Amino acid sequence: MHRGAKAWLDTSGWRRRLKEYALILRLLMKSPPAAVGLIIVLIYLGIVIYDQFWVPNNDVMIANFSATGPDPPFWWPGGKAAGGWMGTTFPGIDLADAVLKAVRIDLIYSTFVVLTGALVGSLIGVVAGFRGGLFDEALMRGTDVTYSIPFLVFAIAVAFALQKRDFLTINMILLILWWPPYARLVRAQSLSVKELKFVEAARAAGASDARIMLRHVLPNTLAPVFVQISLDLGVVTQIFAALEFIGFNAGNLFLPELGNLINIGWTWGFESHPWTILMPGIALLIFTVSVNLLGDGLRDVLDPRARR
Amino acid sequence: MRLILYIVRRLLILIPTLLGVTIITFTLSHAFGPNLAIAVYCTPKLGACDINNPFLQPIVQQFHLRDPIPVQYVFYMQGLLTGDWGFTTSAIKGGMPVTQAISIFFPQTVELAITATVFATLVGIPTGTVSALRKDKLPDHATRIFALIGYSIPFFWLALLLQILAISLVPGWEITGGYSPSSISPSTEPWAFVNLGGTYQLFSQPTHFLVLDAALHGSWAVFLDALKHLVLPTATLTIGILGVVLRMVRSGMVDSMNQDYVRTAWAKGLPDWVVTRTHIRRNALLPAATVIGLLFAGLLGGVVLVEDVFAWPGIGYWATQAVLQFDAGGVMGTTLIFAIFLVLINLAADVIYAYLDPRISL
Secondary structure, three states: OOHHHHHHHOOHHHHHHHHHHHHHHHHHHHOHHHHHHHHHHHHHHHHHHHHHHHOOOOOOOOOOOOOOOOOOOOOOOOOOHHHOOOOEEOOOEEHHHHHHHHHHHHHHHHHHHHHHHHHHHHHHHHHHHHHOHHHHHHHHHHHHHHHOOOHHHHHHHHHHHHOOOOHHHHHHHHHHHHOHHHHHHHHHHHHHHOOOHHHHHHHHOOOOHHHHHHHHHHHHHHHHHHHHHHHHHHHHHHHHHHHHHOOOOOOOOOOOOHHHHHHHHHHOOOOOOOHHHHHHHHHHHHHHHHHHHHHHHHHHHHOHHHOO | OHHHHHHHHHHHHHHHHHHHHHHHHHHHHHOOOHHHHHHHHOOHHHOOOOOOOHHHHHHHHHOOOOOOHHHHHHHHHHHHHOOOOOEEOOOOOOOEEHHHHHHHHHHHHHHHHHHHHHHHHHHHHHHHHHHHHOOOOHHHHHHHHHHHHHHHOOHHHHHHHHHHHHHHHOOOOOOOOOOOOOOOOOOOOHHHEEEEOOEEEEOOOOOOOHHHHHHHHOOHHHHHHHHHHHHHHHHHHHHHHHHHHHHHHHHHHHHHHOOHHHHHHHHOOOOHHHHHHHHHHHHHHHHHHHHHHHHHHHHHHHHHHHHHHHOOOOHHHHHHHHHHOOOHHHHHHHHHHHHHHHHHHHHHHHHHHHHHOOOOOO
16 A cells, blocks of 8 residues: 555544534534534534435425415414414415425535635645745635625626526535635635744655645644535525525526525515515524634634633 | 825735635636626627627627636736726616626625624623623623624524514504605705616615715705614614624733733732723724724625615615526626725735734834
């Protein structure tokens, strides 16, 4: 086996790291807001897993065109049992069912986008920070430019140029646009980490550049990346919902997606049926609030200087 | 003098950034085939936006759309610099040049952005100060929860929520469906409209901000009505960005409260308000100044959605209409103007920061 590959498979370093993560988790649970955030995120994760394995037709909303109109939830003033616990929206879609399915789709795709963006961005960032030079300069100027276009507007323009407005295209666009912040973050971190003594020691021991980058520099730049991942989950979920809301769902009108559900309520007169936009919106808000709580908590634990 | 040199240096950095932005909009409009490129420029009168349409040959020749991509970019830039940004079909019925549409829609967006930023700053700085001074007490917890919800809430949903609240709480409030005050018409208020080939578009003179112009012309009914239309969009954006301002001010204040010079100030017996104002808050406001620049980035994305919900005739509303109606000129024009606006705002924030903190421009 190649020497580098063998070193990569050596698990003792990662086991030590796992212990560190357990410590982080313990510290996190000591702060009540962060603990609440973590628990709610885990509940959402549970919903995703439940939807994925035990709910049939989990990628389409079940419409009932013979329904008379949207029914309020049973606890709403004037509500009926027919409305279920979240009410129904147009055309005869049960919101409890649709919102749960929507949570799965929103979370799976936003997690996919954020994690891929973090992975690609971290790798590019560590190379840029470690090697420096022309590549670094080009990367920084490139990210400067992508930063100077408001994200939502950029996504709209790309979707337009591709002449496609379906959900998968939105995913592709977000994937392409989401790595630059991570590249900048990891680059800035690795600029300082690469000057530390243990990097010098590794180099003196004859480690290759790739090994130093992956085993020594990258792991020590990851703390802010985790914070950013957790904060970004809320942002990407919101952007998905926003793009669906302004009408990017041309491909599939019955796609269970929180923004799509809010759009349905908005289009069909939410002022007389407020629950049609309240329910999906609250599901979205609780998720974004809890990932923000979790992200702030993580930042406090991982960066003691920022602890207040 | 140092500040002027700094501004000049920043302006020079601006050039490659803006060039990069034009490369992006150029790539998006020209790299996916000549028919999309020609759709940016063609007008509906000339027939189908196809490169083989004989009526469009002058455009094909002017922008060299059959030539290699780098050549096309040169003529694209020439078009941008000479004020030919293409033709939008979604802005109004019959369409108009992109530059003209920008001049009509841009003031509305600026009006929203300015009012929201001003309100967020006016509310955010005192509230953030109180929150930091009463750290871990009830006012602090309340402010932090509000800030958390403010930056977590999706703009478009908040806009709908505020509408529901206004309808149920304010008697007589109704969804008017857009920025067309009922008290105003082209015959009685000619100063508020521009005639675009038979269609009257709201475009008030001389400041282009309807609220101000109504006051200048003394039409108080229009003034009140315009103000009423401004309330909910401004409230939405203000709540959305207030969270960020509150956090920045609070954390900046808490930071500087732990500094030695603050302890010295307390120790020598200065009154509370002097320490708070001149020692703590002065320094805490530095990061807040840059954040107001960053805020605009978030705000401009939010503006798109808020304008869409309230049918507010600004750049954001136009951008969504352009996408939904497959209007290439509109999409490229709005992307470019948003980017330029954002770049300039960031420049202004950096300059303000350099002015406030002399260490920066060294």
